[in-house]
Amino acid sequence: MSHxxxxxxxxxxxxxxxxxxxxxxxxxxxxxxxxxxxGKEVLVKERFSKKYRHPDLDKVxxxxxxxxxxxxxxxxxxxxxxxxxxxxxxSVQNQIIMELVDGKTVKDVLLVLEQNxxxxxxxxxxxxxxxxxxxxxxxxxxxxxxxxxxxxKIKNKQSSVPPTPVAPSVSEISLSNDDKTKAQTFLxxxxxxxxxxxxxxxxxxxxxxxxDSEKSNQESGNLPTFQLSKDELFNLIKLLSLQIGxxxxxxxxxxxxxxxxTTSNMIVDRNNCLVLIDFGLSVIxxxxxxxxxxxxxxxxxxxxxxxxxxxxxxxxxxGAYRRENKKQAEAxxxxxxxxxxxxxxxxxxx
Numbered sequence: 001m002s003h004x005x006x007x008x009x010x011x012x013x014x015x016x017x018x019x020x021x022x023x024x025x026x027x028x029x030x031x032x033x034x035x036x037x038x039g040k041e042v043l044v045k046e047r048f049s050k051k052y053r054h055p056d057l058d059k060v061x062x063x064x065x066x067x068x069x070x071x072x073x074x075x076x077x078x079x080x081x082x083x084x085x086x087x088x089x090x091s092v093q094n095q096i097i098m099e100l101v102d103g104k105t106v107k108d109v110l111l112v113l114e115q116n117x118x119x120x121x122x123x124x125x126x127x128x129x130x131x132x133x134x135x136x137x138x139x140x141x142x143x144x145x146x147x148x149x150x151x152x153k154i155k156n157k158q159s160s161v162p163p164t165p166v167a168p169s170v171s172e173i174s175l176s177n178d179d180k181t182k183a184q185t186f187l188x189x190x191x192x193x194x195x196x197x198x199x200x201x202x203x204x205x206x207x208x209x210x211x212d213s214e215k216s217n218q219e220s221g222n223l224p225t226f227q228l229s230k231d232e233l234f235n236l237i238k239l240l241s242l243q244i245g246x247x248x249x250x251x252x253x254x255x256x257x258x259x260x261x262t263t264s265n266m267i268v269d270r271n272n273c274l275v276l277i278d279f280g281l282s283v284i285x286x287x288x289x290x291x292x293x294x295x296x297x298x299x300x301x302x303x304x305x306x307x308x309x310x311x312x313x314x315x316x317x318x319g320a321y322r323r324e325n326k327k328q329a330e331a332x333x334x335x336x337x338x339x340x341x342x343x344x345x346x347x348x349x350x
């Protein structure tokens with residue numbers, strides 16, 4: 001039995017020949033395969049060696065990543081955070097055998113919503129100015145800093161300290177039971193269909209959806225269609241955002257740093273539960289700075305991939321983050337503002 005298997009009290013599985021497995025996904029660090037293990041459909045995550053690294057260094061780094069991933073997954077499950085269960089490990093092949101989560105990534109869900117908004121010519125600019133691009137986000141405060149320096153009107157030392165982000169109030173991040181139920185229903189429909197779907201999004205406050213129209217679309221061979229209003233669409237975004245913020249707050253309260261928080265590393269399963277994945281860069285640290293960087297990485301990911309929803313979405317994430325653990329959140333959000341300012345200056349300087 002390997003050191004990793006002993007450390008985490010896992011079964012040391014037999015080596016699986018990757019050429020005989022079904023490749024599910026491949027990234028920069030490894031490949032993910034689907035297979036059966038002890039009668040269950042599972043994922044096998046295999047980290048491959050990097051030829052540009054010295055063999056000894058590559059071996060050490062690979063073992064560290066595997067150890068970090070298993071530790072992060074297990075720590076989260078102990079804290080009540082949904083992550084894939086780890087069944088076994090094979091240290092020779094650098095493989096982790098884990099639960100196959102049936103669902104879609106948050107990235108895929110948001111892209112479906114964005115594509116259908118564009119298809120239905122629904123703008124986010126009319127009511128609450130939802131849309132904000134990366135350039136808009138970084139430009140305002142940079143211009144403000146430049147103008148103060150040019151005019152020489154720095155009143156005191158505190159003027160250079162970035163303000164702590166103001167999270168929405170409890171009422172602003174709350175959903176009524178009816179709105180929550182509708183949002184969960186729409187989310188379930190998006191998750192349930194593996195192929196393309198069509199969302200008929202109207203700018204009216206009330207949607208005219210019905211099972212008969214959905215059934216007729218399916219019987220006619222067209223894409224399944226679900227009707228919802230613009231308000232219901234943003235309630236769905238809010239539901240996702242609140243789940244993300246609550247989950248991250250719980251994770252950070254247990255001093256778990258993910259290290260790569262993006263919407264690609266979050267899955268919504270068939271029960272509408274948020275599942276965190278890919279803990280290869282995770283660490284266990286008390287550091288407020290690392291927790292703030294976690295949030296900053298997520299914000300940049302949302303801005304770059306989902307700019308149409310970015311302004312309100314990240315505000316809702318922060319609101320739920322603060323509501324879940326207010327004492328911790330104040331310190332983390334203060335540091336987050338400093339980290340964000342450093343990031344903006346780096347982008348400005350190049």
